[in-house]
Amino acid sequence: MKRILFPTDFSETATNAFVHALEFAKMVDGELILLHSFELPVFDNQFVPENYMVIFESLQLSQFEMFKDEIPKLRAIAEERNLAQIKLSHRLMDGDLVYNIRTAIKEDKIDYVIMGTEGATGWAEFFYGSNTANVLTDIKVPLLSIPAQAIYKPIKTIGFTTRFRPKDKKALKEVIAIAKLAHAKVKCLYVKTSDSDVDKQTIKEWENDFAQEAVEFFVVSSDEVKETILDFVLYKDIDLLTMLTYKRGFFEGIFNPSLTKKFATSFEVPILSIHLKE
Template identity: 25%
Template sequence: MKKILVPVDFSEPSAYALEVAAKIAELQKAEIVVLHMLGLSEAVLTKDETQEYEEAKYYMELARKRFKSFLNKPYLKDIKIKQIVQNYKIFKELNKVAQEQHIDLIVMGSHGTSGISEIFVGSNTEKVVRTSDVPVLVVKEQNQDFQIKKILFACDFTDDTILAFKNVIAFAAAFSAKLKLVYINTPYDRFLSTTEIEERISKFFYKAGDAQQEVVIHNDYNVEQGLMNYSKKGNFDVLAMPTRGKKPFLHFLLGSRSIGEDVVNHANLPVLTFKI
């Protein structure tokens, strides 16, 4: 891992993401690319030598000055930092930046307040997760002791998740982290018998060309509740999972958006996504 991209809006969540990215960069000897998106209209930028043009220049310079204080952190002292201020307006443009800068991982903060559903639904984070061709690590809260020693990979073991599985294996290897796989079995639309689950998992590893690994089958009332309950039980550092691009993320993850408030308030584990 050589380059990590951190989208920055100078908020607390983006500061949390930057701190986590710094810890990863330190471990991997990687460079951090920080990006601030202005989102100014094209009309403002194209009126050369006008008051509007000067205003655009002002906001560009202001963002660069804000970087100076925002990046003045002890944990960034020995890390190479590259600053980018651009007039990107839509978050799918982050994927273009990631490709141009040869980014290996995007780390970004979430303004969501509760649960995996709040991390992704209707948020800029969801837009990045759906469009990014590189893995995205979503950070919800400050984690000064962040480490990657235990990764939980949640999967439905369908053929289209094989690439995500291979990517998470490589990611875990880069950190010498232990990887555990879990299938969440629910009593409703996702229910499978033990035999059906075992057959699906066996076929998955055969097609993946990988020796079959241990998979935990966890039964719960819905997928999110199962993930939260099992991840807390295992004391994992990161919850990893595949995402299906333009399809709604929660359709894959949950199957339903009706989730008890007592469950979603505890979804504070960093979430690592791999687009499939």
């Protein structure tokens, strides 16, 4: 059984992502570990109040009470979607969110992390200075990020960006395994720029290697890589986009407001980020 970590602050964005997490858990035969992380205040040593421990215990208690109140609401959502059979367990941790996620991944042997993204433009806020952006660079398991406005729908088409590297092939096999569980097809995109070094023979070898799978390959010649990926997602009806990089600068560029503006609300597509081992 797959173990899925779901960090939540119980916001509307997180609650929306919880629906996606439930459905993903059903698809991969998984269980959800809910993580609520909070940070206690830091006092200057010169001004530590006499009731220092009382303050900390009070804050911890308030976080616990909120956690205790919110969990039944999430269970109710699972019941409404006929997914009450999905196993839910919980972690309440104080400290830095990214550190806590890394700790939970190690201690709970996590296979996937699913998080909601913030902001009116979904991906834009997500990749600009948010906690989730930091998670991208710090964890080594697949991360499924859910934009705030992304309404759940069954996955029928998975987009996969590639540069036809050997390590990309391993990632594609992982994506195909997910696609089979979802009864979905995979559409692979290679953006061939003026300085691309991938030859036709390599592309043909990939097509032959995956000829028996529900996979299509698309090669688009363009020096506008980011815009081409966005167009691909929109016009190929991609339900889930797989990105094979944790380089934050790339994500910041591809999902900035100037690019996503022309797609408006129709471009709220979840991203599955897969860490590539060198």
